[in-house]
Amino acid sequence: MIKSTLSVFFALSFIGVSAQQVILKSESTPMGGSMNTVTPEVAKPAENTLKPFEPKQFESLGQGVIELDHDVVYVGKAAPSGVNIYHLPLFGGYHKSIQQIEDDEAFLADCDKNFDTREKGSLFFSDMGWQYLSEGSKEMATYRFNLAHLLNQKNIDVYWGLGVIEYQQGHYEEAIKLMTQGIETDEKFNVTLMVDLATVHIKCFTENQHPSDLKRAFKILDDAKLLAPNFANTYMQLALANLVNGEIDQAWLQFHKGYKIDPNAVDTQILTQLLNQKPDPQGVFE
The missing domain is CATH 1.25.40.10 (Tetratricopeptide repeat domain)
Structure with missing residues (x-):
């Protein structure tokens, strides 16, 4: 549940959390x-003008993302019972329940009160994600990167950080998908x-x-x-x-x-x- 952790998050925002990327x-x-x-x-x-880098390895098909050269397929569906999608990269591609959607809306509303912009809030949570990752807490890092994604889907640190986590776990194909998405999302190289x-x-x-x-x-x-x-x-x-x-x-x-x-x-x-x-x-x- 997101609501139970918001007070801790915003308390930390006033203390300041530095991230080692x-x-x-x-x-x-x-x-x-x-x-x-x-x-x-x-x-x-x-x-x-000619773009020197054009990574178009993946195609979007409906609600899923299918990799062209590797057997990696994500399909939008409800998560199995007992699975916490907030601990999966980009929520595992699963549909959210009504309760989870309401929790997300409450989280965003609280962030709107505590940050000047959602972009700044997203950077705060992605910084926390890098910090947890530097400490070896991959699950906690994934959670923070997902929260950062809720606030700003153009924050490349989300895709980068989640890609690093997948890489460190030996999930190389999924790391490729996430990092490619980050590069294609960013407005700069x-x-x-x-x-x-x-x-x-x-x-x-x-x-x-x-x-x-x-x-x-x-x-x-x-x-x-x-x-x-x-x-x-x-x-x-x-x-x-x-x-x-x-x-x-x-x-x-x-x-x-x-x-x-x-x-x-x-x-x-x-x-x-x-x-x-x-x-x-x-x-x-x-």
Whole structure:
């Protein structure tokens, strides 16, 4: 029930809750590596100009979302008895009961009294979601991201955060769906989110060997490189994509490009894999 927690939420809003944004390259994720600062968002080009990034992997069909290349299907229906949809990403795609709809309306009404805009309220709850996620509380984080979504469906942190949660649980295809939705929802290109999405595609390729995943990873990373040429993480993930594709020399080249931009962005797991395949051609790493 939402109503019982509102007083706690709004009490915290006056204390202030800072969020450490957990992205895929944090130490808490399977890929490893160091936390990196989120790059500035890049404004999307006008509609009549060429868009370098066009992720259209998913199609909406009625009330469900069906992925074209993977067997992930969401259908709008009532949740099974005992399932708390507020602990499922985007409410699990289930229809809400009359009581849940009334609770949502009461929640929104209280937020309207406590925040200048619903957008600000959404950011507050998504910040709480990142904070809970940084502490390892995935269920609590999901709940907060869902509340943020109620307030503003264009808040990309909702899709990003829920995507990270799915990724950390090994649900790579669902992470792809959520992060793709976040990129398509945003009015700007968030390069870090793009790189995270590419990272999930690479991981999904290593698990399931879908060629389309690696192809999309390269496309997204190439677009990210065009949008933010000095973002070191892009080159680190390009090195990984080349590595899993058997292109060892190209992987070393991309790795050194990222290292030159920011030595602190070196992904030690990728470095170890590279060294296991071939000594560093430049002799920098041993």
